[in-house]
Amino acid sequence: MNEQTVTGVDLSVVDQMVERYGTEPASAVPILLGLQETFGYLPMEALRYVTEKTDTTPDQVYGVATFYGQFRMTPVGEHMVRVCHGTACHVRGAVNISQTLEEVLGLEKGQDTTSDNKYTVEKVACLGCCSLSPVIMIDDKVYGRLDRKKVRKIFKRLEREEAKK
Amino acid sequence: MTQKVIVGMASCGIAAGAQESYEALKAKLAQVDADAELTIAGCVGLCFIEPIVEVISSDGKKWTYGEVTVERAEQIVDQHLIGGEPITEWTFEEGEYRERVEAFMSKQVRIVMRNCGQINPESIDEYIKRDGYKAIEKAVTSMTRQQVIQEISDSGLRGRGGAGFPTGRKWQFAYDVPNDTKYVICNADEGDPGAFMNRTVLESDPHAMLEGMMIAGYAIGSSQGYIYARAEYPLAIKRLEIALAQSRQRGFLGDNIFGSDFSFDIEIRQGAGAFVCGEETALMASIEGKRGMPRLRPPYPAVSGLFGKPTIINNVNTLTNIAWIILNGAEKYSQYGTEGSKGTKVFSLAGKIARGGSVEVPMGTTLHEVVHDIGGGSVYGKPIKAVQMGGPSGGCVPASMFDTRVDYEELTKTGAIVGSGGMVIMDEDTCMVDIARFFLNFTQDESCGKCTYCRIGTRRMLEILTRICNGEGQMEDIDTLEGLAAKIKNTALCALGGTAPNPVLTTLHYFRDEYIAHVKEAKCPAKVCKPLLTYSIDLEACTGCGLCKRACPVNAISGEKKQPHEIDPDLCTKCGSCYEVCAFDAVIVK
Numbered sequence: 001m002n003e004q005t006v007t008g009v010d011l012s013v014v015d016q017m018v019e020r021y022g023t024e025p026a027s028a029v030p031i032l033l034g035l036q037e038t039f040g041y042l043p044m045e046a047l048r049y050v051t052e053k054t055d056t057t058p059d060q061v062y063g064v065a066t067f068y069g070q071f072r073m074t075p076v077g078e079h080m081v082r083v084c085h086g087t088a089c090h091v092r093g094a095v096n097i098s099q100t101l102e103e104v105l106g107l108e109k110g111q112d113t114t115s116d117n118k119y120t121v122e123k124v125a126c127l128g129c130c131s132l133s134p135v136i137m138i139d140d141k142v143y144g145r146l147d148r149k150k151v152r153k154i155f156k157r158l159e160r161e162e163a164k165k
Numbered sequence: 166m167t168q169k170v171i172v173g174m175a176s177c178g179i180a181a182g183a184q185e186s187y188e189a190l191k192a193k194l195a196q197v198d199a200d201a202e203l204t205i206a207g208c209v210g211l212c213f214i215e216p217i218v219e220v221i222s223s224d225g226k227k228w229t230y231g232e233v234t235v236e237r238a239e240q241i242v243d244q245h246l247i248g249g250e251p252i253t254e255w256t257f258e259e260g261e262y263r264e265r266v267e268a269f270m271s272k273q274v275r276i277v278m279r280n281c282g283q284i285n286p287e288s289i290d291e292y293i294k295r296d297g298y299k300a301i302e303k304a305v306t307s308m309t310r311q312q313v314i315q316e317i318s319d320s321g322l323r324g325r326g327g328a329g330f331p332t333g334r335k336w337q338f339a340y341d342v343p344n345d346t347k348y349v350i351c352n353a354d355e356g357d358p359g360a361f362m363n364r365t366v367l368e369s370d371p372h373a374m375l376e377g378m379m380i381a382g383y384a385i386g387s388s389q390g391y392i393y394a395r396a397e398y399p400l401a402i403k404r405l406e407i408a409l410a411q412s413r414q415r416g417f418l419g420d421n422i423f424g425s426d427f428s429f430d431i432e433i434r435q436g437a438g439a440f441v442c443g444e445e446t447a448l449m450a451s452i453e454g455k456r457g458m459p460r461l462r463p464p465y466p467a468v469s470g471l472f473g474k475p476t477i478i479n480n481v482n483t484l485t486n487i488a489w490i491i492l493n494g495a496e497k498y499s500q501y502g503t504e505g506s507k508g509t510k511v512f513s514l515a516g517k518i519a520r521g522g523s524v525e526v527p528m529g530t531t532l533h534e535v536v537h538d539i540g541g542g543s544v545y546g547k548p549i550k551a552v553q554m555g556g557p558s559g560g561c562v563p564a565s566m567f568d569t570r571v572d573y574e575e576l577t578k579t580g581a582i583v584g585s586g587g588m589v590i591m592d593e594d595t596c597m598v599d600i601a602r603f604f605l606n607f608t609q610d611e612s613c614g615k616c617t618y619c620r621i622g623t624r625r626m627l628e629i630l631t632r633i634c635n636g637e638g639q640m641e642d643i644d645t646l647e648g649l650a651a652k653i654k655n656t657a658l659c660a661l662g663g664t665a666p667n668p669v670l671t672t673l674h675y676f677r678d679e680y681i682a683h684v685k686e687a688k689c690p691a692k693v694c695k696p697l698l699t700y701s702i703d704l705e706a707c708t709g710c711g712l713c714k715r716a717c718p719v720n721a722i723s724g725e726k727k728q729p730h731e732i733d734p735d736l737c738t739k740c741g742s743c744y745e746v747c748a749f750d751a752v753i754v755k
Contacts, residue, residue, distance in 0.1 A: 028454035029437055033396060060455065067456040067613075069438030070396050087359030087553060087589045088515035090603050099740055103718045125440065125607065126358035128398060129180045130513055130589070131212030131521030140399065142180035148742060 009043040014050055023054040028064050032071060040076040040120075069125070076120040077113045081105075081138050086126030088133040093147070097134050098123065100148045104155050168201040168246055169221040170194075172233075173282060175208035175368040176400050177361070177522075181215035182234065189238040190218070199246045207369020209282025210523035211269060214262055217282075220245055229257040231266075268541065269520050272534055274501060276509050277325075277485045278525045281369035286404050289411040292372040298417050300488035301379045305425040308491075313384040314340060317487065319495035321507030326352055326443070326480030327555065327584045328660070329506075329573040338467035339385040339477045347387035348476040349378055351484055352448060353394040353401070356440040357556035358607065360587030362511040363481040365523045367394070367401035370485070371408035375431065377484030379418070380491060382429045385477055390431040393448050396438060405433055440557070440611035444659045445470075445478045447613065458613045459659035480585065482511055502528035506572045506583075516553075516589035519544045526571065533567035536590060547592040551675070555584025557604045557611075558664035560671030561597065580671040582664075596693035597676040598683055602630040604668035608661065618653045619662030625649055626669060633680060634694045636687035643680055647673065692754050695739040699755050702743075704729040706751035713743035713752060 017034040021027040031054070035046050042065050051058045065071050083101060085094045101107070101121055105114050113120040129135045132144025136151070143154055172178075172187045187205070194201055200223075211217060214231035218241065221227050228251045230241060237255060245251050254260040275281075284291035292298075304313050318333025339347060351374060355363040366374060378390045394402050409431055412418045420428040434452050441447045442457040449471045451457040470476025486508065490498045499507040506528040512535060515521045519541035526535060536542065536552060543549050551561040560581035562569060569579055576583050591600065609623040626649050629642045650666030657663045673680060682688045689697040702713075702722075707729040714722040714730060721737040724730030732743070744752040 024454075026452065026454040029451060030435065033435055033437060056454070063456050064437075064454065067439065068436075071437060085358070087556065087587065087600075087603070088521075090358075091516045091589060091591055091595055091600075096741065099718075124397070125356065125438075125611075126360075126397070127176075128355065128361040128364040128395075129177050130359050130361050130515035130587075132177055132180050132215075133515060135180060142176060144177070144180035148745065 009039070009045050011046065011049050013038050014046055014053060018050070018053045025054075025056050025060060027054060028056050028061055029068075032061070032065055036071055040080075041072040041074055044073075077117045079119050079139055081119050081121045081136060082124045082127065083121060084127040084129070084133070084135045084137070085123050086130060086133070088130035089126075089135060092133045094134045096148060097136060097146055097151060100151045101136075104152055166223045166225065168199070168223050169219075170201050170203045170246070171206045171219040171221075171285075172203070173208055173215065173217040173219075174205040175365060176398075177208060177212045177365075178215045178217065179400075181212075183216035185235050186216045186218065186233045186238045189235040190242060193239050193242040194246070197242065197247060199242065201246050204285055205287070206282050206284065207280075207286045208365050208523065210278060210365065210525075211266065211520075212522035213520045214265070220251070222249075222251070227258075228253075230255045231257060231262045265520060265541065269522070269524070269539055272530060272539055273525050274509050274527050275525050276489050276498070277366060277482050277511050278369075278523065279489065280373060281365060281523070284370065286369050286371055287407050289372060289408070289415060292370070296492060297372055298376055300491035301376050301383070301417065302423045304380050304383055304491055305423050305427045310340060310384050310386060313380060313491065316491060316495050317384070320486075320490045320498040321495075321502065322483065322486055322490065322498065323506065323573065324480060325482035325486075325510065325585070327558065327582060329583065332479065332483055335467065335477055335479070336381065336384050338465065339387075339475045342468055342475040344475050346389075346474045347385055348471045348474055349381045349385065349387050349390040350448065350452070350471065350476060350478040351378055351390065351392045351481060352443065352445070352478050353392055353398075353481050354436045354443050354448060355395055355398070355481075355585065356443045357558075357585050357587050359513070359515055359553070359556055359589045360585050361513045361515075362523060362586040364398050364401050365513070366481055366485050366511070367398070368404055371401075371404045372412065373488060374481055374485045375405075375408055375412060375418075377479075377487035378431060379422070379429050380487050381477060381479060381484065383427050385475070388428050388430070390429065391452060391471070392431060392433045393436055393442070393452060394433055396435045402433060402435065409433070439613075440607070441613045441659070441661050444661055447659070448478065449476065456613070458615050459661075461658060482586070503570065503572045503575075505574055510571060510583065510586060512586045512588045514540045514588050514590070517544050517547070517549070517592040517595070518542070518590040528572055529570045531568050531570050532562060535571070535588065536567060540590065543590070543592050545592065545594075547594060549590055549592050550595060551591045551597070553581075553589040553591060553600065553668075554587065555582035555664075555667070556587050557608050558582060558660060558667060559584045559587075560667045561591070561600065561675065562671075563675045580667065580674060582667075594691050594693070596634075596689055596691035597672040597679045598630065598633055598689075599691075599693045601669045601672045602627065602634055605630055605665070608665040612662065612665070616657050616662055618649075618656045619665065622649045622653045623662075623665055626653075626666070630669070633683045634689075635696045636683060636694070638680075638684040640681075640684055642684070643673065698739050699734065700732050700737050700739060700741075700743065701753050701755070702730050702732055703751045703753050706749050708749055708751075710748070712746045712748065716742040716746045718742060
């Protein structure tokens with residue numbers, strides 16, 4: 001059975017999540033978190049399919065999907081770059097870090113994903129590494145005690161590593 | 166005796182490079198075949214000198230190394246582990262860190278953080294060795310439920326999430342409601358930006374929190390607990406999962422715990438990134454799979470909470486106190502603290518502070534002691550202006566009031582709150598109007614939208630603050646801010662809205678002159694608000710080295726080599742890059 005939709009979303013992922021977390025309404029958040037982790041965002045087809053497979057209603061699922069900061073409704077690039085804008089990071093120059101990232105990655109105002117689809121940059125409220133502020137997180141790795149220079153260095157190194165592969 | 170090498174591996178340590186140091190130690194140890202066992206610990210709280218590596222020599226002597234880079238790690242293997250000669254100058258015990266570490270630890274009393282950095286958080290045996298799971302055993306085998314609640318009440322412990330409600334009384338309410346199904350929830354949704362006490366504890370000593378939850382479950386008559394944890398803390402969740410599995414396997418969690426009639430299990434629920442879910446009714450809505458919106462109380466959760474059942478919700482740090490209190494007694498706990506605020510409190514020190522990290526001090530310690538004696542004062546040597554406490558719900562306490570003691574009632578009088586424990590230190594280069602705008606931007610974004618004044622009022626306040634930061638404010642704007650603040654406070658259903666104006670009100674109260682400078686003179690005294698700044702080059706100081714020219718992202722700087730350079734004000738975006746790179750102080754910001 002081919003469960004791929006026209007946009008290439010593999011709906012069997014939804015089945016796996018429903019299997020794992022159950023069909024009751026309380027499973028909505030864990031299921032959506034699982035989908036977000038797999039796809040990087042919440043594809044509309046997948047959300048529709050969730051409402052079919054569980055005891056949830058479309059308004060509940062869409063309501064939850066649009067309420068929480070973790071959920072995105074649009075696709076993301078290959079790597080996630082999370083820029084911490086917590087209080088400590090703000091006080092120690094997070095604004096400059098965000099600005100430098102835009103320069104390094106060539107992002108225009110309002111654009112969050114690079115045109116080669118490699119990086120998506122997202123501002124987050126707090127990564128909890130306040131004593132190393134300012135910090136960013138690229139995929140699962142946190143980089144601390146940053147300044148403009150260090151941000152540039154990190155991306156140069158990532159590019160070099162990528163080129164080696 | 167085999168030598169032991171312990172690397173501090175909590176998120177902060179890893180961010181500082183502990184993972185790389187760990188890998189380097191592992192590779193080198195394998196290569197040289199040294200008689201040493203490599204293991205991990207959580208975070209001892211000394212974030213300012215991470216990564217930290219502890220070596221226990223074959224004679225049992227302990228050496229703790231600070232700032233262990235890959236290079237240092239390799240040298241430690243060569244000289245200490247193989248050569249038997251500790252590199253004392255890098256150690257806490259005799260080297261460059263000694264005084265700073267001693268000062269940092271001097272006024273601390275560790276109850277919540279008793280095991281943080283001392284044990285491997287992924288090993289239940291190490292927890293058991295330090296009296297782990299003895300308190301739950303004592304409770305279920307020798308104390309009645311009512312006795313447990315009495316002990317917690319007598320200790321004077323109050324909720325560490327911020328509100329400070331007496332924990333024993335909360336438990337008593339839930340105990341008094343007859344119902345076969347009750348729930349215990351651990352609130353690990355540490356959403357306050359600038360706070361990381363819960364993360365430190367969960368990553369460093371997860372079993373201590375689990376044991377507290379179990380005791381709470383026994384006390385109120387519940388058999389199911391939930392941990393509501395932030396999705397942004399993947400390592401904390403991972404370590405909790407490991408701890409839960411170990412605890413179940415040993416029979417500490419499950420049916421008939423220690424042969425009693427008490428059965429209990431715990432499930433983790435991940436939050437999905439909503440600050441308002443720190444509020445208990447919103448948190449429960451989120452676990453139920455709904456949008457996390459607060460509801461009216463009463464009914465209180467102790468009567469009708471999760472899925473309509475009696476529920477208690479306690480913060481991570483509240484629960485981590487419990488096992489200690491049961492084992493050591495209420496009296497011992499309440500010897501610390503003030504009349505109305507007993508025990509200790511964990512704070513996360515961050516911002517413009519020399520020694521940032523997690524600290525645990527007895528209630529009643531003054532802010533001066535925390536910021537200066539423990540934290541070492543300002544990191545850049547500039548005078549400290551204020552400390553922000555309680556995040557978006559709290560306020561800024563000015564340096565002139567640093568003799569204020571850490572006490573629920575005393576801090577509330579300043580306009581700030583004890584809060585969950587975030588302390589962000591601000592110096593002269595921090596603009597207080599910008600800070601007020603920063604918090605309003607946050608709460609405006611995080612408002613669930615249920616109450617009109619919180620939804621729209623915070624947005625209006627944010628617009629006004631943005632205007633003031635841009636130099637377009639009017640004096641009557643300040644009155645409007647105060648008027649809106651009062652209305653939001655009076656009409657909001659939950660604490661998020663009720664406290665959202667606090668950062669604005671406290672900065673207006675203590676730093677009104679900064680607001681006036683922005684409005685009347687279009688000046689930002691801290692030189693933060695970009696639209697109010699101009700950048701120029703001091704022609705006499707400039708050597709024409711060209712560093713600024715290369716650093717400028719918009720090519721606004723021109724000049725020949727070895728000739729004074731110039732900034733084109735029309736192109737300049739005031740990003741500050743030139744100011745940061747200039748080695749001759751030739752860039753003037755006004």
